[in-house]
Amino acid sequence: MRIATWNVNSVLARLPRLVDWLAHAAPDVVCLQETKVDDGAFPAGDVAPLGYAVAHHGDGRWNGVAVLSRVGLDDVVRGMPGEPGFPDEGTIEARTLAATCGPVRVRSVYVPNGRTPADPHYAYKLRWLAALRAAVAADASGARPFAVMGDFNVAPADADVWDPAAFAGSTHVTPAERAELGALRETGLTDVVPRIAKGPHPFTYWDYRAGAFHKGMGMRIDLVYANAALARSVTGAWVDREARKGKGPSDHAPVVVDLSL
DNA sequence: ATGCCTTTCCCAGAAAGA
Numbered sequence: 448m449r450i451a452t453w454n455v456n457s458v459l460a461r462l463p464r465l466v467d468w469l470a471h472a473a474p475d476v477v478c479l480q481e482t483k484v485d486d487g488a489f490p491a492g493d494v495a496p497l498g499y500a501v502a503h504h505g506d507g508r509w510n511g512v513a514v515l516s517r518v519g520l521d522d523v524v525r526g527m528p529g530e531p532g533f534p535d536e537g538t539i540e541a542r543t544l545a546a547t548c549g550p551v552r553v554r555s556v557y558v559p560n561g562r563t564p565a566d567p568h569y570a571y572k573l574r575w576l577a578a579l580r581a582a583v584a585a586d587a588s589g590a591r592p593f594a595v596m597g598d599f600n601v602a603p604a605d606a607d608v609w610d611p612a613a614f615a616g617s618t619h620v621t622p623a624e625r626a627e628l629g630a631l632r633e634t635g636l637t638d639v640v641p642r643i644a645k646g647p648h649p650f651t652y653w654d655y656r657a658g659a660f661h662k663g664m665g666m667r668i669d670l671v672y673a674n675a676a677l678a679r680s681v682t683g684a685w686v687d688r689e690a691r692k693g694k695g696p697s698d699h700a701p702v703v704v705d706l707s708l
Numbered sequence: 709a710t711g712c713c714t715t716t717c718c719c720a721g722a723a724a725g726a
Binding site: 456457459460481483507508509560561562600613614617618619652654655656657658666668695697698 | 709711712713714715716717723724725726
């Protein structure tokens with residue numbers, strides 16, 4: 448079984464590349480982030496011929512997460528209990544949904560960016576991660592294979608950014624963000640680190656500007672956090688760098704994980 | 709990168725991204 452996560456930066460802008468990628472990478476389950484469409488506008492008809500059913504949770508212009516599966520799609524839950532909102536608690540964004548796909552349960556996440564450590568968005572990010580920890584705790588300690596995967600917008604360690612010095616004072620690397628990720632792992636989750644394809648680190652994101660991809664100026668912020676039942680079944684994990692190349696890519700590459708369940 | 713792209717809203721330029 449093959450599972451994957453990919454921040455597509457607009458599912459409509461990426462549709463030809465998404466369909467191509469599904470056809471050749473052939474994942475059984477894919478978590479998408481930043482679909483940037485309403486539920487009604489998700490192009491489910493374009494992935495159905497490849498065998499995928501779709502569960503989508505969308506806002507419209509921003510955010511938007513999905514699970515695509517060709518091995519069953521059940522018990523879909525949009526959002527999570529205790530999910531904080533932004534800019535106020537009454538405004539819940541479309542940043543996570545969970546689904547059961549055959550033998551595995553997955554949760555697709557698009558963690559808030561945080562903007563700057565002084566911005567209210569950063570406090571929101573920390574609250575959101577705390578709510579995520581509570582939301583996944585039962586699945587994390589359960590016997591059924593489970594993974595929470597997506598764009599966490601946090602680099603777990605200094606090795607997960609191209610130049611730690613360049614990130615001084617920035618979000619994505621602060622001790623508080625990393626502590627929240629650590630607390631999340633403490634629920635029983637393992638970081639499934641992809642193998643290194645090129646350069647010293649398995650980065651998953653590169654800025655569009657200044658040729659960052661070709662200069663190796665990346666970050667590892669797209670993560671697969673697996674419970675024990677799923678982690679012990681992993682036979683391989685990698686970043687599909689090919690998907691970041693060429694014309695019209697997302698700024699993120701997919702992370703692919705193979706399982707022997 | 710305090711905006712060297714890209715995407716959305718919708719047709720101009722702001723907001724957001726990390």
